[in-house]
Amino acid sequence: MKRHLITFCAAIAAATGIGLGSGVLARNPQFQGADPHAMFVNGELWVFPTGGPGGSWAADRFGAFSSRDLKTWKSRGELIRRDQIGWIKDDGAPEHFLWAPGVATRNGKWFLYYSVGPQNPTPSRIGVAVADRPEGPYRDSGVPLVTGGNGFEAIDPMVFVDPSSGKAYLYAGGSAGATLRVWELKPDMIHIAREVKVATPPQFTEGSFMHKRGKLYYLSYSHGVFNGPSYSVHYATAPSPTGPWTYRGAILTGDAHHQGPGHHSFVQTPSGQWLIVYHRWERGPGAGPYQGERQIAIDRIRYTADGRILPIHMSDGNASPTLPVRSHQSSGSGRSGGSPHAQSPGA
Template identity: 75%
Template sequence: MQGDRMTMLRLFLTAALATAAAVPAKARNPQFQGADPHAMFIGGDLWIFPTGGPGGAWEADRFFAFSSRDLKTWEKRGELIRRDQIAWIGDDGAPAHFLWAPGVATRNGKYYLYYSVGPQNPTPSRIGVAVADRPAGPYRDSGKPLITGGNGFEAIDPMVFADPRSGKTYLYAGGSAGATLRVWELRPDMIGTAREVKVEQPPHFTEGAFVHERNGVYYLSYSHGRWNGPDYSVHYATAASPTGPWRYRGAILTSDARHQGPGHHSIVRARNGEWLIVYHRWERPAGPGPFAGERQIAIDVLRYGADGTILPVRMTDGDAPTLAGRRR
């Protein structure tokens, strides 16, 4: 009997640990705990590369990836890279370091993970890049920072956009207290810069730049406000090129009565032609910040007007957007 009880206990503990480690399956917004989601479709699955993720508080020492075929059930796809695998991370002499706001790009069958490395003060923040043969990694760091901040520029929130018309690839980065956006053209190897491209500063820009193209129009969207306050929101501008000049178009994602501080987003197009915005938000009623706790990732449909403008996004609860449907 004692042996039977021990066997049952082991089975119970094994099942409990497996359940605790699994990504919770949610058929509704919010999707799962996390922040700063970079999203991209790989095959028929939507992959999200966030800061943090399901299963506990943000420790800022590693990145994970999650994928879903139905935007309801999420699979944890593995550990991408850890802080202790970045050899140069301690070169600035800071006593502690943090990783956040990843961005992912692909070229010639390789995957490239761009990420922010702090602290931002008193030492400058930096952006690193790591390479993998598949989206789930493991990723191998390039061996040195790609961009280093300083002189009022914070090297954070990297995003890479491949221009379908010119074939050039651009890195967008910067923001927060300095609220400065900078853009570089990347070399073909994707781990070095060819040159910096001077760009004007978009109105209301704070951080989290994202670029996508639709019908020949380039959309630069970005977060405005303080990350843990009710004014955090997503604004956008348009241009005829991926580097501007930009025409400011307004806000598309703002706090409402039940969700606060939506931002740091990605915009992706599903296989059915539907456009989606993937972002984080605070699940709480309207009120003053600063907010505490964990942010949640949500997915909503992004729609365009007949003139190409982006319509304001209504944050939803309940069933997630479906991948079946008509083109927009």
């Protein structure tokens, strides 16, 4: 979701003590940021948020953070900067910002999908960059992957590779148009093969995420205004990654101590536990627009026997989930709803 964060890492250091390059203890909220894409890489949780390293961040780069225990976080440095994207000024707009990254991996390569905004005076766009390692450096593909317009805002990319078919799907869209669109990607992960016509599910605003558990596909997404009390996470299920959707309702909403939870990722731990990684405002109920910065948080997911997701309870401090630290992590690629070579998320 395309909103500014001010002095990203300076605020991280002030709020949580997380330093660049050194691990410091943290619990919910984990650190300042927004729009987190999360995935497991060799037993370690990586979070790719809007924002990145630098003392005066101005929506001009992406960074990443990782943790083996969900208590101690390590900065993974700079992934890509705005000035390394050669096409970014081709639309002639006076300013550009980088928002809402999504990450996938396939055939030993890593792919960073990202939004370039704002939507006005020219349409927003989605780009993709490629790296040999999750921490980069990422090299832009050279052209936009998707360009908005005609009522469609090209934001919030998420890539899911169906473990059943091996096909890669790009999900994007929202905000002003509140429209979901889906494309099948070519095997190289940087070109569109075709658009797949899908319905926009009820209560959809932005920030879609796809994961599979058993035989069910789960499309989850943000609803409402990002800086107000309506922002929340809803979901729908389907027999395929492109629908048809059965709307299931809201699963993450504001409470007495936190507001506006949303723009999230589902991720499965090496032991099989499902988690949600999302951003929220650390404040009680009240009308927006909220001021300040959003915080990254992680909470547990519980499913019913018939596959429904139970309402998610936001936690703080020692009530937050942690991971056991293993002495020998197995090698392999990421594990999340958006990683093509992830271990099977059907547990």
